[in-house]
Amino acid sequence: MSHDLLLEIGTEELPARFVAPAMEALRERVVALLDEARIAHGTSRSLGTPRRLTVIIEAVADRGEAETREALGPAASVAFDASGAPTKAAEGFARKQGVAVSALTRVATDKGEYAMVRVTREGAHAAAHLAAKLPGRILSVPFPKSMRWGDPEISFGRPIRWVVALLGDEVLPFSLGPVASGRATRGHRVHGGAAPIPVDGVASYLAALERGGVVAEPTARRGAIEQGVAELARSVGGRAVPDPGLLDEVTFLVESVNPVLGSFEPEFLEVPREVLLTAMRVHQRYFAVEDESGKLLPHFVTISNTRVRDPQVVRHGNESVLRARLADARYFYEVDRKKRLIDRLDALEGVTYHKKLGTSRAKVERIRHLAARLAPALGLADLAVVDRAALLCKTDLVTEVVGEFPEVQGIMGGYYAAADGESPVVADAVREHYLPRFAGDSLPANDIGAVVGLADRLDTLAGSFAVGDVPTGAADPFGLRRRALAVIQILLARGWRLDVGQALGWAVSGVAFALDRAAADVEGSLAAFLVGRQATLLSAEGIAADVLDAAVSGGHTLDFVDAARRARALQDWKGYPEALDLYRAARRIANIRKGQPETVAARPDLLTEPAERRLVDAVERLGPEVQALADETRYTEALEQLRALRDPVTAFFDTILVMADDVTLRHARLALLDSVAALIRVVGDLTKIQLES
Amino acid sequence: MSSSIPPLNFQDLILRLSQFWARQGCVLHQGYDLEVGAGTFHPATFLRVFGSQPWRTALVQPSRRPKDGRFGENPNRLQHYYQFQVILKPAPDDVLETYLASLAEIGIDPAEHDIRFVEDDWESPTLGASGLGWEVWCDGMEITQFTYFQQIGGIELRPISAEITLGLERIAMYLQKKDWFHEIEWQTGVSYGDVHKRTEVEFSRYNFELADVELARASFTGFEREVKALLAADAVLPAYDHTLKCSHVFNVLDARGALSVSERTAMIGRVRVLAKACAQAYVAKYCAPPADPGGSDAAGTGTGR
Numbered sequence: 001m002s003h004d005l006l007l008e009i010g011t012e013e014l015p016a017r018f019v020a021p022a023m024e025a026l027r028e029r030v031v032a033l034l035d036e037a038r039i040a041h042g043t044s045r046s047l048g049t050p051r052r053l054t055v056i057i058e059a060v061a062d063r064g065e066a067e068t069r070e071a072l073g074p075a076a077s078v079a080f081d082a083s084g085a086p087t088k089a090a091e092g093f094a095r096k097q098g099v100a101v102s103a104l105t106r107v108a109t110d111k112g113e114y115a116m117v118r119v120t121r122e123g124a125h126a127a128a129h130l131a132a133k134l135p136g137r138i139l140s141v142p143f144p145k146s147m148r149w150g151d152p153e154i155s156f157g158r159p160i161r162w163v164v165a166l167l168g169d170e171v172l173p174f175s176l177g178p179v180a181s182g183r184a185t186r187g188h189r190v191h192g193g194a195a196p197i198p199v200d201g202v203a204s205y206l207a208a209l210e211r212g213g214v215v216a217e218p219t220a221r222r223g224a225i226e227q228g229v230a231e232l233a234r235s236v237g238g239r240a241v242p243d244p245g246l247l248d249e250v251t252f253l254v255e256s257v258n259p260v261l262g263s264f265e266p267e268f269l270e271v272p273r274e275v276l277l278t279a280m281r282v283h284q285r286y287f288a289v290e291d292e293s294g295k296l297l298p299h300f301v302t303i304s305n306t307r308v309r310d311p312q313v314v315r316h317g318n319e320s321v322l323r324a325r326l327a328d329a330r331y332f333y334e335v336d337r338k339k340r341l342i343d344r345l346d347a348l349e350g351v352t353y354h355k356k357l358g359t360s361r362a363k364v365e366r367i368r369h370l371a372a373r374l375a376p377a378l379g380l381a382d383l384a385v386v387d388r389a390a391l392l393c394k395t396d397l398v399t400e401v402v403g404e405f406p407e408v409q410g411i412m413g414g415y416y417a418a419a420d421g422e423s424p425v426v427a428d429a430v431r432e433h434y435l436p437r438f439a440g441d442s443l444p445a446n447d448i449g450a451v452v453g454l455a456d457r458l459d460t461l462a463g464s465f466a467v468g469d470v471p472t473g474a475a476d477p478f479g480l481r482r483r484a485l486a487v488i489q490i491l492l493a494r495g496w497r498l499d500v501g502q503a504l505g506w507a508v509s510g511v512a513f514a515l516d517r518a519a520a521d522v523e524g525s526l527a528a529f530l531v532g533r534q535a536t537l538l539s540a541e542g543i544a545a546d547v548l549d550a551a552v553s554g555g556h557t558l559d560f561v562d563a564a565r566r567a568r569a570l571q572d573w574k575g576y577p578e579a580l581d582l583y584r585a586a587r588r589i590a591n592i593r594k595g596q597p598e599t600v601a602a603r604p605d606l607l608t609e610p611a612e613r614r615l616v617d618a619v620e621r622l623g624p625e626v627q628a629l630a631d632e633t634r635y636t637e638a639l640e641q642l643r644a645l646r647d648p649v650t651a652f653f654d655t656i657l658v659m660a661d662d663v664t665l666r667h668a669r670l671a672l673l674d675s676v677a678a679l680i681r682v683v684g685d686l687t688k689i690q691l692e693s
Numbered sequence: 694m695s696s697s698i699p700p701l702n703f704q705d706l707i708l709r710l711s712q713f714w715a716r717q718g719c720v721l722h723q724g725y726d727l728e729v730g731a732g733t734f735h736p737a738t739f740l741r742v743f744g745s746q747p748w749r750t751a752l753v754q755p756s757r758r759p760k761d762g763r764f765g766e767n768p769n770r771l772q773h774y775y776q777f778q779v780i781l782k783p784a785p786d787d788v789l790e791t792y793l794a795s796l797a798e799i800g801i802d803p804a805e806h807d808i809r810f811v812e813d814d815w816e817s818p819t820l821g822a823s824g825l826g827w828e829v830w831c832d833g834m835e836i837t838q839f840t841y842f843q844q845i846g847g848i849e850l851r852p853i854s855a856e857i858t859l860g861l862e863r864i865a866m867y868l869q870k871k872d873w874f875h876e877i878e879w880q881t882g883v884s885y886g887d888v889h890k891r892t893e894v895e896f897s898r899y900n901f902e903l904a905d906v907e908l909a910r911a912s913f914t915g916f917e918r919e920v921k922a923l924l925a926a927d928a929v930l931p932a933y934d935h936t937l938k939c940s941h942v943f944n945v946l947d948a949r950g951a952l953s954v955s956e957r958t959a960m961i962g963r964v965r966v967l968a969k970a971c972a973q974a975y976v977a978k979y980c981a982p983p984a985d986p987g988g989s990d991a992a993g994t995g996t997g998r
Contacts, residue, residue: 012789013827015812145814147825147841149784149853161786189793190804253809284833302833304807314807317832317867324768355958
């Protein structure tokens with residue numbers, strides 16, 4: 001027999017961002033609980049709103065499958081006496097296994113004959129198993145932040161107020177802190193009535209929620225919101241500004257979907273679009289409306305969680321809140337434009353960037369110095385423009401609009417710089433130096449913004465590493481991984497061949513005053529950290545970390561554009577039939593070289609054996625060719641050429657004993673192998689690639 | 694029920710809330726007679742949430758935030774305003790339902806408005822305090838801070854208290870459909886502006902322009918010394934009072950623009966040290982250790998309730 005399982009954790013309003021991950025985590029935990037006990041079940045799904053996390057699993061078997069295992073006892077010679085009767089040892093074993101001694105049999109193993117018994121364990125009763133184990137699993141659902149409450153005290157994303165746990169129509173009895181499981185769910189706070197609603201299974205539960213005014217299925221809510229917003233936007237001749245993130249958030253802010261259109265005074269449209277959007281979407285969770293050309297219209301759509309008696313009340317309330325925010329924004333925008341950005345530099349003295357790294361003003365100076373060194377290294381000519389952009393890039397932090405709406409930093413700087421009469425490229429650079437702000441964001445379109453952005457991030461990275469604020473595990477409070485990734489993305493996108501080691505040296509010297517250890521240590525950790533980020537980036541292309549490791553370990557200058565090219569070539573190389581032999585050869589050479597003098601005299605004239613001659617010829621022939629290709633960064637072709645080295649190398653190791661008694665000859669052979677090793681390393685250190693599993 | 698009745702004036706709003714929460718068993722306290730930045734500083738909140746003895750209180754706390762002063766020229770920014778503060782220890786299971794009923798009581802019927810609980814966790818570095826909860830929105834406007842205190846003065850609380858804080862001016866403006874705080878009707882024929890416009894102008898001037906910086910600095914140091922001396926003499930409640938005085942003097946200095954960034958950080962740190970010391974002394978003196986099962990705190994008798 002089987003029954004459907006229904007589990008609903010009723011909570012006070014969970015933060016929107018908690019719900020979807022918690023639904024899924026809960027479903028996984030319940031499924032795992034069944035699987036562990038070999039309890040067969042059908043499909044599982046999860047539902048959720050701010051007030052409930054629900055898991056439904058169809059056709060859960062009443063019992064788990066029985067499990068039979070073979071337990072090995074003492075050796076047969078110990079377990080049975082000469083007449084074949086069980087000994088004390090056999091009796092002890094049987095007792096331990098909970099079987100009669102007569103159940104013991106003999107089994108032949110590699111180590112001889114042993115006493116053995118088959119023990120069958122009945123499958124667990126699903127109901128008892130679930131009731132016993134669910135509380136622990138439910139309370140282990142992870143949240144970004146948990147809170148404690150109740151007596152007995154427990155911890156969850158928000159307080160749990162009821163639990164529905166049914167297998168078929170039977171309650172699975174357990175407690176979560178002060179809350180006992182039962183069969184009573186609750187509807188929407190307003191539309192569902194105050195009384196708990198008893199249910200007797202999945203169908204009656206879903207019907208109860210529907211009657212109780214709850215749309216429990218997130219995709220259904222999301223669809224209703226999207227459709228409702230689109231319809232209201234159309235009613236004023238516009239369309240919703242696409243915003244999947246907001247749609248996701250609002251989906252988990254409501255249990256019932258009631259779109260309400262609101263409007264604001266058209267005069268507010270003179271405030272920059274980004275500010276209006278921030279006020280609407282970030283502060284109020286409203287959907288913005290634009291016309292066909294993408295120009296904002298003075299309307300918005302909010303999703304009410306309640307189907308109120310008079311929607312005009314909700315409309316007016318929301319309009320007056322937005323009006324107050326926009327009035328503030330417009331006022332701040334007007335005030336800000338009365339003072340030029342360049343005149344705000346001093347105010348940056350009052351903004352602490354980091355307690356050990358000084359003020360934002362000091363950071364601006366570091367960005368300028370770093371940008372002044374990076375720009376020529378990257379082939380940029382207009383250093384005055386770079387310096388102007390660097391000087392102004394943080395000044396909008398002390399404007400009123402950015403104080404009120406931190407999300408538009410940089411964007412406001414761009415507007416204000418243009419209004420101040422700064423050159424368009426400077427205004428763009430002030431805006432773009434923050435790009436990319438998040439994964440998938442666009443990159444700077446102009447060189448100036450890109451180089452200022454590099455300088456800003458390299459300084460941030462160097463400063464954070466200097467004072468020991470480095471990411472640990474999943475924690476990265478200063479967003480350093482994102483910043484490091486941005487550095488690499490910018491360099492790759494522009495094809496900028498930057499000597500990263502040198503640039504890190506400049507960046508670290510800028511924060512030398514804050515160093516708590518040797519500069520070289522910090523530079524080394526930073527380089528490794530950046531390479532780690534590039535590995536993440538390349539893994540999206542199917543290039544494994546060991547391949548990138550090989551690409552940056554050949555002893556050449558670290559340069560991400562170059563490293564990416566090398567890594568791609570080495571990735572292909574892994575597929576060549578010769579790869580494994582050359583990899584082994586390289587490792588073998590490294591082993592042979594251990595303990596030998598660092599420099600040995602090359603004496604090709606002494607190498608007269610055919611296998612020696614053949615390898616000498618191959619190195620002389622391939623060496624210049626491969627090197628020339630590598631110099632032109634034609635790494636794939638260089639590795640292609642290298643394939644020809646396989647046979648001479650193999651033949652050499654097959655027939656030649658490197659460690660000859662004669663020192664001169666031994667050194668001559670080692671010198672030859674050194675040249676082979678150098679050749680194999682031209683593109684990367686092949687020994688770092690994991691070819692042998 | 695509520696849409697048909699005329700909107701409450703300011704004092705009726707306070708009366709209705711007080712009556713409602715009194716019916717929930719709250720001790721109707723009065724606002725504390727020292728300058729504080731929020732109801733959370735009231736000893737009936739800050740200290741009473743420690744220990745295991747149940748405690749319910751409701752009060753109106755006049756609150757001062759010198760930096761928020763705008764000489765009465767901003768529609769809703771004030772350096773002096775009123776918070777309605779409720780503490781329920783332990784937080785009852787139906788606390789949100791009770792809270793929603795309190796809104797209906799003042800004319801905000803959840804069937805007529807879009808009431809939302811939007812994630813908003815609370816943290817006060819000055820108090821070594823943190824909690825989780827929501828800002829409650831009514832038709833998009835924040836009307837309440839709802840917090841389950843988790844930690845105060847660096848001490849983990851057990852049981853957990855719920856703190857409900859309503860910004861009375863905001864709610865009154867909303868109910869009375871006023872755009873400016875001074876238009877709020879306080880009592881028939883008397884506006885909020887009649888009562889407080891002068892306060893805003895004069896104290897904005899004092900906070901931003903007139904406050905004697907040297908006197909304030911000296912006061913801070915003096916009050917700080919007093920806290921330490923009082924704690925050494927086992928006088929926890931007077932010590933806590935002087936911590937509040939330090940906190941307010943700091944706020945004045947901050948509004949006055951007298952503090953450098955590092956000085957500001959350092960002063961916040963000094964207040965935190967005092968607040969934590971008071972919290973620890975209070976717990977040691979009046980509350981049984983949380984680990985002690987069945988232990989009760991002696992605060993009820995010890996502080997002359």
